[in-house]
Amino acid sequence: MRLGIRTAVWTALLAGASLAPPGAAYAASADLLAGHDWAHFSGAEPTAAGVKITPLDRWVTTPEGKRLQPNPPANLAGPHLDVSGDFGVDALMSVTGGKSAYLQLYGRLPVIYDEWRQERPSVRVGVVGGKLEVAVWDGGSDKAVETRTFGSGLAGDVAVSISRSGGKVTVSAGGKQLGSVGEHGAFSAGTVWFGADAQVGGGWTLRALTASGSAKIVDAPAWAQQPSSTSLRAKASALPRPVRVGSAIASTPLVDDAAYRTIAGREFDALTPENDMKPEFVQPSRGVFAFAEGDMLVDFARANGMAVHAHTLVWFEALPTWMRSAPDKKTVMLDHIKAVAGHFAGRVAEWDVVNEPMNEDNSDGLEHNLWYQAMGVAYIPQAFRAARAADPAATLYLNEYGVEQSGPRWDALYKLVKQLKADGVPIDGVGMQNHEYEKGDRTPPETFRKHVQALAALGLKVRVSEMDVVSGGDTTMQAKEFAGKLAVCRDEPNCTTFGMWGFTDRYGSTADIGQYPLAVGDALPWDQNLKPKKAYSAMLAELN
Structure with a gap:
């Protein structure tokens, strides 16, 4: 898709520049949107301005009908990353109407076991009430093991950078480093998958998404498997x-x-x-x-x-x-x-x-x-x-x-x-x-x-x-x-x-x-x- 340019930050993202903190020494960034599949992602719609995210309000429920766990989507058929060391992800999130917007980086995808979602390691970054909220799951609980909030006054087009280095995840917004949280093994499996969600009644647009550092973009696997004459x-x-x-x-x-x-x-x-x-x-x-x-x-x-x-x-x-x-x-x-x-x-x-x-x-x-x-x-x-x-x-x-x-x-x-x-x-x-x-x-x-x-x-x-x-x-x-x-x-x-x-x-x-x-x-x-x-x-x- 072709993305128009509205801010200098966006220009830098589209040009391949990383907004990761100085000293990260990342390689040139690679585009995760253009030429990749975001059309087969629940709640997402590719547009000329970027990927429009609509809230699904999707939950896993109990047999009695009570909401048990939120079940936000991940882009299963789209691009993911193979990572072997330090890496960075830069996103341009267009947030309107004061609603919340979430971008999630899954180290391993969650699994649904009949009426239960097993949360695996991931990092979620959200623009919530004008602040940047970072939550980390370590795969040992349904709940985030660490949640912290940084910055203020974030609205409109928010350029967010997420960098993994030295066992920490550091976040920046608008080119300004805001803080860090522990990685808690979120990316130890060597993969990163992308999910996105929005607050009910809201919605946002992912205008740009790039990766840099020790990150290789991998698209959906080849579906056809090798047949066997001795199979069931x-x-x-x-x-x-x-x-x-x-x-x-x-x-x-x-x-x-x-x-x-x-x-x-x-x-x-x-x-x-x-x-x-x-x-x-x-x-x-x-x-x-x-x-x-x-x-x-x-x-x-x-x-x-x-x-x-x-x-x-x-x-x-x-x-x-x-x-x-x-x-x-x-x-x-x-x-x-x-x-x-x-x-x-x-x-x-x-x-x-x-x-x-x-x-x-x-x-x-x-x-x-x-x-x-x-x-x-x-x-x-x-x-x-x-x-x-x-x-x-x-x-x-x-x-x-x-x-x-x-x-x-x-x-x-x-x-x-x-x-x-x-x-x-x-x-x-x-x-x-x-x-x-x-x-x-x-x-x-x-x-x-x-x-x-x-x-x-x-x-x-x-x-x-x-x-x-x-x-x-x-x-x-x-x-x-x-x-x-x-x-x-x-x-x-x-x-x-x-x-x-x-x-x-x-x-x-x-x-x-x-x-x-x-x-x-x-x-x-x-x-x-x-x-x-x-x-x-x-x-x-x-x-x-």
Whole structure:
């Protein structure tokens, strides 16, 4: 983009001069805006004047709907830095209306573990109330380990310099050094990713951004991964009736963990966005959409020949607070489906339209959630019809846990989907999650098979949608469970996909969330070091 010149400071930035403190001895600066991707960054819009930042007010919420942690975006598909020593970053931040503006430098990108954002090392610099606020996270807590405020009277076009040297981060504004904070290991991983946010009701423009010193600009990685004839996907696609093998994929590890990215593209031919299409992520404020992370996952899938199973349109968890409090629930639900399914139409193969509607504790077998309270059971057929209208080519699923087992939950699900089919509702299939957290969750393969066959008789497809098995150290049992369900999916003509909820314990949703250091789970076929377990070998054996 071409940027006009309004101040002498801006002129210096665009000319390549650094505003870092004297004595830093940095090399000539390099432009991080021109020629780099800022269009695939939630809340950001490249313009002739720079990158316009709009506040998302995006939060991770609890299952009960309370705001738990702010979840500001990072530019995952854009440029980042490889750093090996001292470096500097100069930014020209145009702040108007007295609102706050934040630029964040992530040493490691945060990771979302189902209803918890694990903060990793970063430095955030904000123009707040005319002052420069600097906060540092060390990766050991959700909270900043150090926060300090410097200067006064900052407004309009504010030239900010951030320099890392000697274990400290020094900040300047308008060419004047203001102070320092401890680095706290924020950049010890040797990378810097960029995020930006704004105060609700405000917004600002990033007019220039440059890097200098021991900093090399790196753009998004090549998405296409090297195929393998011995992978799960290769073996499953070579079956007389091919079956897709899928996994939930998290967006931030996909860009900053090369080993994770390699396995994801090599082993799977179906991808479920783990979080990035859930309502609280994709429509954090009413009418404000954040599609960038989901778009990036779709791009990765396309580059690797993977089908996208999009998750999820209607659920009673992972909702932004505004959606819970809105009085016009039917309008909210239908508008959300139209906008989100419409945005991804033609680029995803399937949708989880309604997620986890069952609750055997109620007489009708349904969870009396906020959608049910507003519309009754009618919310379910209305959601499916709206999804079909928004994306006529997508295969539409109802996704549920515990229904692979016999009992009231399965009985209620079967009754529901049979009625939906009889009423002409455009439901194409059922996702059976197969979460096995305790011994009682384990289902004999033949019981699971009977349920798959019962749904086939209704003309419905089935997918194993979210399988994980907590092993408690018994990897032989874990392997048997994965292989047994895969064998059923391989054999039954209406089972289209065998999917797991992530593939490595390093980023698994059974981690002990909220804890620093992270206590990882043990429910997935690759361990926390990304080494395959017995479950991986057992699944390959079934496919052979």
